Amino acid sequence: MNIGDAAQASGLPPKTIRYYEDIGLVQPDRRGNNYRDYSDTHVHNLQFLARARSLGFSIEECRQLLSLYGDRCRASGDVKAIAIRHISEIERKIAELQAMHDTLSSLVEACHGDHRPDCPILKDLAGDRT
Amino acid sequence: MNIGDAAQASGLPPKTIRYYEDIGLVQPDRRGNNYRDYSDTHVHNLQFLARARSLGFSIEECRQLLSLYGDRCRASGDVKAIAIRHISEIERKIAELQAMHDTLSSLVEACHGDHRPDCPILKDLAGDRT
DNA sequence: GATAAGGGTTCCAGCTACTGGAAAGTCAAG
DNA sequence: CTTGACTTTCCAGTAGCTGGAACCCTTATC
Numbered sequence: 001m002n003i004g005d006a007a008q009a010s011g012l013p014p015k016t017i018r019y020y021e022d023i024g025l026v027q028p029d030r031r032g033n034n035y036r037d038y039s040d041t042h043v044h045n046l047q048f049l050a051r052a053r054s055l056g057f058s059i060e061e062c063r064q065l066l067s068l069y070g071d072r073c074r075a076s077g078d079v080k081a082i083a084i085r086h087i088s089e090i091e092r093k094i095a096e097l098q099a100m101h102d103t104l105s106s107l108v109e110a111c112h113g114d115h116r117p118d119c120p121i122l123k124d125l126a127g128d129r130t
Numbered sequence: 131m132n133i134g135d136a137a138q139a140s141g142l143p144p145k146t147i148r149y150y151e152d153i154g155l156v157q158p159d160r161r162g163n164n165y166r167d168y169s170d171t172h173v174h175n176l177q178f179l180a181r182a183r184s185l186g187f188s189i190e191e192c193r194q195l196l197s198l199y200g201d202r203c204r205a206s207g208d209v210k211a212i213a214i215r216h217i218s219e220i221e222r223k224i225a226e227l228q229a230m231h232d233t234l235s236s237l238v239e240a241c242h243g244d245h246r247p248d249c250p251i252l253k254d255l256a257g258d259r260t
Numbered sequence: 261g262a263t264a265a266g267g268g269t270t271c272c273a274g275c276t277a278c279t280g281g282a283a284a285g286t287c288a289a290g
Numbered sequence: 291c292t293t294g295a296c297t298t299t300c301c302a303g304t305a306g307c308t309g310g311a312a313c314c315c316t317t318a319t320c
Contacts (some may be wrong), residue, residue, distance in 0.1 A: 001249075001296075002163045002296075003296090003297075004295095004296065004297085013278090013279085014296095014297090015278070015279060015280085016277085016278065016279085017224070018299095019277075019278060019279090021295065023210050023277095026259075032298085033285085033286060033287085033298095034285085034286090035286080035297060035298080036297085036298090044256070047256075047257055048255050048257070050222075050255055051254070051255050051257065053277090054230075054253050055233060055255075056227070056228050056230045056250065057165050058276080059277065060279090064243075065252070065255060068252065069217060069255065071247075072247060072254075073247065074247050074249070075242055075244065075245040075246065075247065076242060076243055076244060076245075076246055076247060076248060076249035076252075077240055077243045077244075077245060078318095079241065079249045079251045079252055080238060080241045080243035080249075080251065081243075082308090083234055083237065083238050083241070083251050085240055086234065086239065087231060087234050087235060088229045089226050090230055090234070091231065093227055094224055094227045094228065094231065097186070097220050097223055097224050097227070098218055098224065098277075100184075100242075101217060101220045101221065101224065103185060104213055104216065104217050104220070105217060106186060107213065108210060108213050108214060111206055111209065111210045112206060113206055113209075113210035113211075114145065114205065114206060114207050114208040115205040115207060116205065116206055117202060117203065117204050117205065117206060117208075118206060119198075119204070119206035119209045119210075121198050121206075121209045121210065121213050122195070122198065122206075122209055123183070123203075125178050125181050125182050125185075125195060125199065126174070126178055126181075126199065127174075127177055127178070127181065130295085132267075132268075134266095134267065134268080135269095137268085143307090143308085144268090145307070145308060145309085146306085146307065146308085148269095148270095149306075149307060149308090151307095163269095163314085163315060164269065164314085165266080165267090165268060165269080165315080166268085166269090179281075183306095188305080188306095189305075189306070206312085225293090
């Protein structure tokens with residue numbers, strides 16, 4: 001299967017698939033014309049990666065997950081540990097964004113937002129937290 | 131004021147302050163020995179940037195905000211517009227993270243997480259959404 | 261006066277995870 | 291035989307810094 005078809009099947013752009021090969025995630029065979037040749041297993045792994053990435057796992061986490069996926073003797077506890085760590089990270093990010101959101105919301109609410117120069121948002125940024 | 135003192139006063143590392151100069155955000159004077167020389171206004175602007183960055187504004191948004199901050203004829207509506215756009219972006223990111231969080235949470239909950247290889251998390255990643 | 265510590269300076273490379281573009285090779289259809 | 295779609299490689303750029311090397315400046319101490 002050519003890279004274009006693998007892209008179709010996995011939902012990943014060809015550029016990304018080549019990149020994943022570069023960093024050693026999915027290594028396809030080569031045909032006589034030097035075109036990459038993707039087997040069903042390759043495509044399956046690409047789909048796996050697409051899904052894992054869409055859940056926010058980093059490339060290195062994906063590498064570990066893929067390795068566990070291919071290991072018949074894996075312990076589900078190892079997978080779960082990675083997922084739990086990732087969830088904490090997500091929660092941290094959400095909290096960070098939520099804090100920004102709350103601050104900005106109250107500033108925006110306090111700003112009349114017309115042609116006049118007086119602006120509580122700029123005041124806050126300038127260090128005036130009255 | 132030397133860069134080290136400006137760093138102390140603004141809470142930004144010297145490396146970051148030099149970077150901000152590179153991209154034209156805060157341009158200090160130079161002293162005879164070629165050392166950067168930061169005035170109170172410079173430091174004030176660095177603090178402004180640190181605060182704006184901590185609220186998640188991009189560098190380009192910071193540039194606009196800083197420009198509006200220095201413009202006595204600004205309209206607060208312009209500032210508000212930038213903030214509102216930024217809030218939407220934050221909301222989008224939170225929603226994205228929340229969706230990941232929900233999916234991962236239910237997967238983690240379904241995973242017994244012991245030494246056995248059977249794992250709902252990997253099953254999901256592999257495309258089995260039963 | 262020599263020297264060592266603790267600033268400062270420049271420049272180059274690397275981080276994440278791709279993405280765009282150039283130049284060239286390959287393949288199928290008309 | 292040419293056109294167009296696809297493929298290849300390689301180089302560069304994105305955001306926002308950060309680390310490190312190699313060197314200069316200032317001050318204090320011996």
